[in-house]
Amino acid sequence: MQADFQGIRFDYMFKDTQNKAIIRIKWSLPLVAGYARHAQREISYFGMPGPEILDLAAWRQHLSRKTAVQIVRGARKQREEDLETISNILVNKDNLSLGSQFQLLRGAVEDVILNGFDMDGNRPSMMSASSSGSPTLAYDIYNLDFEGGIHYKVAKNSKGSSGGQRLQALAELFNRQRGNDFILFLTLNVRDTLGDEPLKFLLETADRCSHSMVTEAVKWTTQLDEGNKHLQLATWLPIYIKEQAEIRQFACESLPAIFYEGCDHARMVHFAFLCKHIPDRHLRVASSQGYEDLVSLPLLWASDQVLRVFSLQNPTVKMTSLESCRLFDALGNEALANLIRSTSITE
Amino acid sequence: MTAHKAAQEQESVQDFGNDYKKLPVDKSEIGGNLISIVTKGLYTNPLDCIREYVQNGVDASASEVMIQITGNSVIIRDNGSGMNRDNLIQSRGLAISDKDPREDVGFRGIGIYSGYDLAGQMIVTTKQSGDSFGYRMRVDFSEMKKNEEQPKATRVSLFDLLAQHTYFKKVNYVDQDALSFTTVELREVNDVHLRALSDRGAMRKYILLNLPIDFEDKFAYRTAINAELRAQVPGFKAAKVILRSDDTPDEIVAKPSIENLQTPRFDSVVNSKGEKIGYYWACLSSDGAIGKDEDGDSGAGGTRDYQGFVFKCKGFTVGDRHQLRRLFKTGNGALYQWYTGEIYVIDHKVRPNAARNDFEASAAKNQLEFAVREAMKKLETYASTFQKQTSAEKTVQEQQRKIEDIKARIDANGIDEFAAFAELEEIKDKLSKQKSKAAPHLKKQIDAERKTIESLQKRLQATAEQPGRRTAAKATSTTTATRDTSTSKPANTKPSVARTLRSMLVTSGWCSSKECLDLATAIDTALLGHFGSAALCEPIILAVCETLDLEDAS
Numbered sequence: 045m046q047a048d049f050q051g052i053r054f055d056y057m058f059k060d061t062q063n064k065a066i067i068r069i070k071w072s073l074p075l076v077a078g079y080a081r082h083a084q085r086e087i088s089y090f091g092m093p094g095p096e097i098l099d100l101a102a103w104r105q106h107l108s109r110k111t112a113v114q115i116v117r118g119a120r121k122q123r124e125e126d127l128e129t130i131s132n133i134l135v136n137k138d139n140l141s142l143g144s145q146f147q148l149l150r151g152a153v154e155d156v157i158l159n160g161f162d163m164d165g166n167r168p169s170m171m172s173a174s175s176s177g178s179p180t181l182a183y184d185i186y187n188l189d190f191e192g193g194i195h196y197k198v199a200k201n202s203k204g205s206s207g208g209q210r211l212q213a214l215a216e217l218f219n220r221q222r223g224n225d226f227i228l229f230l231t232l233n234v235r236d237t238l239g240d241e242p243l244k245f246l247l248e249t250a251d252r253c254s255h256s257m258v259t260e261a262v263k264w265t266t267q268l269d270e271g272n273k274h275l276q277l278a279t280w281l282p283i284y285i286k287e288q289a290e291i292r293q294f295a296c297e298s299l300p301a302i303f304y305e306g307c308d309h310a311r312m313v314h315f316a317f318l319c320k321h322i323p324d325r326h327l328r329v330a331s332s333q334g335y336e337d338l339v340s341l342p343l344l345w346a347s348d349q350v351l352r353v354f355s356l357q358n359p360t361v362k363m364t365s366l367e368s369c370r371l372f373d374a375l376g377n378e379a380l381a382n383l384i385r386s387t388s389i390t391e
Numbered sequence: 392m393t394a395h396k397a398a399q400e401q402e403s404v405q406d407f408g409n410d411y412k413k414l415p416v417d418k419s420e421i422g423g424n425l426i427s428i429v430t431k432g433l434y435t436n437p438l439d440c441i442r443e444y445v446q447n448g449v450d451a452s453a454s455e456v457m458i459q460i461t462g463n464s465v466i467i468r469d470n471g472s473g474m475n476r477d478n479l480i481q482s483r484g485l486a487i488s489d490k491d492p493r494e495d496v497g498f499r500g501i502g503i504y505s506g507y508d509l510a511g512q513m514i515v516t517t518k519q520s521g522d523s524f525g526y527r528m529r530v531d532f533s534e535m536k537k538n539e540e541q542p543k544a545t546r547v548s549l550f551d552l553l554a555q556h557t558y559f560k561k562v563n564y565v566d567q568d569a570l571s572f573t574t575v576e577l578r579e580v581n582d583v584h585l586r587a588l589s590d591r592g593a594m595r596k597y598i599l600l601n602l603p604i605d606f607e608d609k610f611a612y613r614t615a616i617n618a619e620l621r622a623q624v625p626g627f628k629a630a631k632v633i634l635r636s637d638d639t640p641d642e643i644v645a646k647p648s649i650e651n652l653q654t655p656r657f658d659s660v661v662n663s664k665g666e667k668i669g670y671y672w673a674c675l676s677s678d679g680a681i682g683k684d685e686d687g688d689s690g691a692g693g694t695r696d697y698q699g700f701v702f703k704c705k706g707f708t709v710g711d712r713h714q715l716r717r718l719f720k721t722g723n724g725a726l727y728q729w730y731t732g733e734i735y736v737i738d739h740k741v742r743p744n745a746a747r748n749d750f751e752a753s754a755a756k757n758q759l760e761f762a763v764r765e766a767m768k769k770l771e772t773y774a775s776t777f778q779k780q781t782s783a784e785k786t787v788q789e790q791q792r793k794i795e796d797i798k799a800r801i802d803a804n805g806i807d808e809f810a811a812f813a814e815l816e817e818i819k820d821k822l823s824k825q826k827s828k829a830a831p832h833l834k835k836q837i838d839a840e841r842k843t844i845e846s847l848q849k850r851l852q853a854t855a856e857q858p859g860r861r862t863a864a865k866a867t868s869t870t871t872a873t874r875d876t877s878t879s880k881p882a883n884t885k886p887s888v889a890r891t892l893r894s895m896l897v898t899s900g901w902c903s904s905k906e907c908l909d910l911a912t913a914i915d916t917a918l919l920g921h922f923g924s925a926a927l928c929e930p931i932i933l934a935v936c937e938t939l940d941l942e943d944a945s
Contacts, residue, residue: 131514135574138468147637148461164463169638
């Protein structure tokens with residue numbers, strides 16, 4: 045039997061799970077470890093760990109408080125599936141000795157972020173009242189996994205849902221986290237119901253910033269066909285997040301996106317954003333990573349237990365761009381070195 | 392009624408005859424509401440439900456049970472042996488249990504439904520070690536409760552209710568073969584009960600008072616007591632309970648470690664026929680009443696709550712720690728507080744009452760009480776002896792320090808022989824009084840100290856009798872004197888030590904009370920201080936003795 049990273053056995057995993065495991069262990073773990081080292085404490089987690097809580101298991105030695113969110117859908121069969129997932133989470137967290145300071149919230153993660161409470165009215169354990177407005181969150185890591193895409197179709201009779209809650213929640217997350225730095229891990233299915241809106245957004249961005257590299261990158265990206273939607277997503281989402289962060293006084297640095305094949309051949313893209321709150325600012329702040337830096341980041345690819353540079357790249361991509369991520373200074377050079385080491389960056 | 396059924400009934404009635412006859416029971420004769428009736432009657436406090444699930448874990452030899460409240464769920468997880476498929480299916484049964492009342496805490500087969508009134512669903516996941524899979528049972532309490540709201544005619548039987556609303560499945564666990572556990576998840580617990588269960592203080596107290604809880608790891612006698620109880624008390628079990636919540640670190644609920652306890656004493660509680668009906672452990676504090684320095688009401692978890700003894704019946708506490716205090720007679724039961732211990736009831740005929748604040752009235756209970764009375768008597772005697780010995784030891788140590796002090800002053804030649812002799816006499820007297828209370832090793836010490844005193848007294852006498860010897864002036868009985876060379880003592884005068892007022896009183900037997908002797912010492916000291924010489928005091932002392940008609944012992 046094959047044992048690999050941290051004793052995790054890949055031979056038991058489906059291929060999609062293997063791909064995610066590589067990202068979780070070789071990519072995200074050094075970031076989590078670096079963040080904990082920088083903070084000089086164990087760090088808190090808010091996310092959607094899934095029934096096997098694999099992310100929590102991989103990062104366990106750095107985690108203190110953990111808030112797991114599990115959706116409970118309405119249709120009977122889906123509801124039973126989701127409740128079963130909850131039971132699995134609750135059993136597995138103890139099987140893996142992760143039960144201490146573990147909170148389980150029920151509901152859609154975007155609703156929890158937007159409303160500040162779950163479907164049972166329970167608040168995240170690291171939420172606190174704020175004198176300056178709505179309650180704040182103070183988690184160190186968010187691990188959000190939107191297998192259904194960033195924007196989804198809703199039934200016509202669906203109350204209060206426009207399908208855009210996830211985008212709203214990402215924006216709201218920066219409001220909620222005011223005063224607290226964090227790492228945002230975001231995994232998205234390339235599928236969405238935004239139509240050509242992302243491409244319009246890219247074109248408008250190119251107009252706004254008038255940078256030749258950005259213009260070139262946008263031009264290249266907007267010409268891609270549906271089969272390369274992952275490359276489009278990897279280009280527009282970091283820009284969207286950067287802007288949402290900056291208008292809420294967060295400097296934000298994006299790491300290269302990672303493409304992988306998920307369950308049922310779903311095309312998935314994993315993002316990591318390092319978000320640093322800039323205190324005593326009321327207007328938009330500027331991240332050290334500019335638009336041109338964002339479009340120079342390569343798209344990585346997790347496949348066959350290896351992280352490598354994806355074969356098709358935007359012409360503006362520079363392989364050295366990873367090294368210029370300045371927020372890594374805060375995490376320490378080791379985190380950066382680990383990331384570069386873990387990636388077949390020269391391929 | 393169909394014609395067929397009517398015919399069947401007619402036949403049954405005809406079959407009755409004049410003798411009793413057994414008839415089969417139809418499943419429709421046992422209503423589904425039985426679960427509600429039984430559980431609501433038995434579990435009035437939501438914490439009782441926690442007790443039942445913890446009990447099941449303890450019966451499965453769990454060493455650790457975790458209780459967690461997260462969201463609207465309550466989770467009770469134990470690291471016991473877990474259940475196999477058949478055990479899990481069997482656990483669904485009502486009032487049917489394979490457990491042995493002699494060994495196990497629970498045996499009625501009802502406990503698994505103790506969460507019925509609290510929760511919407513119960514999910515039991517269990518795994519035995521060595522398996523790469525476990526089993527899960529889901530019981531839809533909320534669906535079952537809907538049955539109660541149905542018109543009588545449409546309500547279903549208990550059999551159908553259980554069959555319709557319980558589900559089973561297999562769950563795979565990769566690389567966790569060694570693990571064994573049972574997790575009970577009570578889901579959708581209603582707000583009222585959730586609030587009650589979320590009260591950490593109440594939960595802690597309830598657990599400590601009601602469940603078979605282990606000691607803290609750091610308790611010095613944890614291993615010894617547990618090993619002895621395992622050997623002596625059939626079915627003895629103790630678990631560590633961990634309380635868990637969303638935002639605070641885990642709290643281990645365990646009987647607290649108490650400082651300065653002596654090695655535990657163990658003994659059987661036997662009835663008049665010599666049969667062992669109980670077993671106890673008892674630790675006496677070397678430091679007086681347990682928890683005496685704690686502020687106010689220590690609450691559950693403070694060591695003061697562990698003063699004295701409590702009955703344990705199959706792990707449960709019966710009554711409280713106050714009820715046996717009356718069996719300690721001396722000083723209004725003061726020595727009771729010096730002990731901490733537990734009395735495990737072994738006699739199966741002694742049963743706790745429903746409220747668990749006493750035992751059901753029975754001859755067996757009476758036997759137990761008599762036997763425990765004897766055991767307590769023995770323990771009190773031991774404590775009393777210990778207390779006296781401790782007191783004697785303290786006194787001897789105090790006197791030893793005084794002797795050392797006097798010896799040092801004699802060696803430094805800075806003492807009034809008269810006063811020192813009197814002081815040594817007093818010490819000798821105190822030591823003599825301790826001898827009867829002292830432990831053998833201390834008695835030897837007392838004898839040795841008395842010899843030291845006599846030797847010092849000889850030295851004092853010899854010094855005082857030296858020709859041309861000057862006495863120390865302004866000496867007191869307790870402080871080192873400054874030598875006063877201005878006052879001389881006649882060279883041939885024996886030290887007037889025999890003629891202190893105190894020594895006169897002692898030797899004449901006129902008075903031996905401590906107060907009187909202390910007064911005499913004070914007068915002697917004052918006289919010496921005033922006249923500066925024992926010789927000058929002597930006439931006054933003799934005059935006093937004459938007045939009191941005391942014989943001159945010199």
